[in-house]
Structures are given as structure tokens and as C-alpha cells.
Amino acid sequence: MTEAALIRKVDHLYTFFVQWSPEIYYNKHDNEKNVITVDTVTHVSVIDTLLINPASKPWQIVTVTQQKSRLRSVCSSLDSLDSQDLLPVLLDLSQVLKEHHLDKLFAHMPVRTQEYHWKLMYSTAEHGTSLKTLYRNMTDVDRPVLLVVKDMDNQVFGAFSSDPFKVSTCCYGTGETFLYSFSPDFQVFRWSGKNSYFIRGFFDSLQMGAGGGHFGLWLDADLHRGSSYSCNTFCNRPLSIHQDFIIQDVEVWTFI
Known part of the structure; x- marks a missing residue:
């Protein structure tokens, strides 16, 4: 092995x-x-x-x-x-995350990340709309990352990834990986155990969760369009109110 x-x-x-x-x-x-x-x-x-x-x-x-x-x-x-003591410290300004987002997300993060500050590694507002740039900004990251997506309907959702995003020839990640959505109410979709198709990175797309003919979360190369369907990996419902959506903002945070 x-x-x-x-x-x-x-x-x-x-x-x-x-x-x-x-x-x-x-x-x-x-x-x-x-x-x-x-x-x-x-x-x-x-x-x-x-x-x-x-x-x-x-x-x-x-x-x-x-x-x-x-x-x-x-x-x-x-x-x-005190709920304020449980909120993470953000080292950078977020265009998406508000206090109620942080409060809900922090409570569901793996314990090993909860004493770290949050560092913004990629933002469409700062770095432009390019999946290649997102991957490039992850090159030196060796910690878990949090993906935050806001669509044109102002719905916020995304994923916690046990591994930084990268182009890969096979799926990667562990059972710590999960999907989440605030649309309409906050919900976390953890690993179902049915398969291990956690993350797969291509130059033209980023995929999270698979099985049943659909991806749990899929983003295109320009970070302009995305989709979310129920998949076997997380047994999730679609993360947005529309299964196919237009992206407004993307952020990727890590923990330092």
C-alpha cells in the first residue's frame, strides 16, 4: 500500500x-x-x-x-x-460571508480547523473569474479549504474540502468533505459512505460528489455557470433553488 x-x-x-x-x-x-x-x-x-x-x-x-x-x-x-467567542477570525474581507453564515458554518467545521484564522486564498472579486487561477492560488496550500458560492439569486452554498483544489487524474479527498447550503435554510450534507467521489479537478471544471448520473456541485472553467444535483456521495438535495445556476461570487478560504 x-x-x-x-x-x-x-x-x-x-x-x-x-x-x-x-x-x-x-x-x-x-x-x-x-x-x-x-x-x-x-x-x-x-x-x-x-x-x-x-x-x-x-x-x-x-x-x-x-x-x-x-x-x-x-x-x-x-x-x-458566548456565540461571539465561537465565530472564526477572518484575516480578509469577504464579499459573501456574513455573521450568520460564519456562525452556522463554524459549528459544523472539523474540530482540527476551529482554532485557526480564515485566510482568503481566492476570490472572483479580487482575482477574476478563472478556475485556473483558483488552482494556481492553491499550489502552496496543504490544508483543508472552504468553498463559498453565491449565485445570481443571492443563494449562498458550497463545500468544505479536506484537500485543497487541484487538477487531478483521479478523485481525491476524505470523509471530512461535505456540502452545505443556506438555500433556503442552512443544511449540511456529509459523506454517505456510498462512494468516495469527493473531489475531481479538471482545467475545464471542478466537480464535488458524484453517482447517480449527477454531481453534487459542479463549476465551469470561467466560474460563470454551475450546477448542483443530488448525488450518491453526499445524498444531498440541490444546493441552489435552481439546479443549474449563474455564479455571482466564488471564494475559497483556508485555515492558518
């Missing part, structure tokens, strides 16, 4: 443990939220802690009802924190 393939498998396993063992990443002390950030390189050590040292986490079988009750308890504790 190649190193890249091993990293992908570790990332998938890491995503599973983040979802089912959040207490590893959230420690309560003096009523403050203390987040331990974990990057891709340290995923193996986290998983080793869980699997090789079982004393660190006694495993037990619980019912779905019990698990939902625990998650509601965690959410209630987080809701008691």
Missing part, C-alpha cells in the same frame, strides 16, 4: 473517531472550551491511543437513543457559550 493510500485510510478512520469520540477533542475546564487541534500527520497517534490503549477509553455498546441523548447534552453545553 502506498503512503498516500495509507494516509487516506487513516483520514477516514480519524473522521470516524472524531464523530464518535468528541471528548478527545473537547475538554471542559473552568467552564471554558479547550480545543486540542490535530492535523493529518498526528491522526495515527490519536487512533493508536484509542485502539492500542483501551484503558484510555472504556468502550461500551449503547443504543441509538442513549447516543442521541448524549449528543444533545454536549450541544446544550456548547450552546451556553
